[in-house]
Amino acid sequence: MKLNKMGKIISGIVVFVVLIAFSFWYGKEKIFSPPAPELNTPAIAQMKDKLCVEEAAYMRTDHMKLLSAWRDSVTREGNRLYTAQSGNVYKMSLSGTCLQCHSNKEQFCDRCHNSLAVKPNCFSCHAIPEVKK
Ligand code: HEC
Ligand code: HEC
Ligand code: HEC
Numbered sequence: 001m002k003l004n005k006m007g008k009i010i011s012g013i014v015v016f017v018v019l020i021a022f023s024f025w026y027g028k029e030k031i032f033s034p035p036a037p038e039l040n041t042p043a044i045a046q047m048k049d050k051l052c053v054e055e056a057a058y059m060r061t062d063h064m065k066l067l068s069a070w071r072d073s074v075t076r077e078g079n080r081l082y083t084a085q086s087g088n089v090y091k092m093s094l095s096g097t098c099l100q101c102h103s104n105k106e107q108f109c110d111r112c113h114n115s116l117a118v119k120p121n122c123f124s125c126h127a128i129p130e131v132k133k
Pocket of ligand 3: 037064098102109113
């Protein structure tokens with residue numbers, strides 16, 4: 001009788017642990033699979049080499065750091081030009097540079113952020129350029 005009760009408790013614990021483990025695993029899968037980037041914009045279509053300011057892998061994980069560095073450079077040092085690893089020079093501007101190539105903000109930036117519940121508050125001040133059709 002006692003043994004039987006122990007068995008029930010143990011199998012209860014096992015089911016519980018498996019469920020917790022599964023929810024972590026399942027949650028991780030979700031966090032690390034953002035939507036495929038939508039790069040089909042007029043500006044990108046015209047590029048010969050379809051490259052971002054820096055390498056795509058760096059941009060994917062670190063674009064927020066690049067943007068903060070740009071902001072600090074512009075607002076604190078008054079420097080508006082950025083020389084990339086490639087040697088290309090870009091104007092440091094969220095609306096004037098990033099969103100000129102990525103003019104599909106909703107499908108590109110917003111779709112990825114929404115899927116990960118990230119909500120940058122930049123656009124209460126920064127303009128979203130109108131999409132030219
Ligand atoms: C409260 C208003 C406000 C918010 C919110 C804000 N900014 Fe700015 N930002 C400014 C102002 C003002 C400047 C200076 C504009 C200039 O000198 O061209 C600036 C400049 C910048 C610049 C360089 C100039 C340019 O044209 O982009 C970058 C990059 C930038 N901010 C990024 C960001 C990012 C990224 C966020 C969100 C995480 C953000 N900002 C949120 C007000 C704001
Ligand atoms: C000259 C056009 C251009 C500019 C300017 C530009 N991008 Fe890009 N961006 C691209 C292209 C093209 C790709 C795809 C690159 C690749 O796959 O190698 C890309 C890729 C990315 C990616 C990676 C997407 C993914 O999941 O693979 C992010 C994030 C990104 N850009 C953000 C930004 C931000 C933020 C800025 C401004 C700081 C910016 N881009 C400026 C053209 C541009
Ligand atoms: C492939 C997915 C993806 C794409 C595409 C993407 N982002 Fe992000 N972005 C993220 C993630 C993930 C974070 C949050 C990182 C963190 O919390 O450390 C983030 C954070 C940010 C932040 C900082 C937010 C904050 O409040 O600290 C800014 C600003 C930002 N993104 C701007 C952009 C802009 C502008 C674009 C489009 C040009 C863009 N992102 C495209 C995934 C993406």
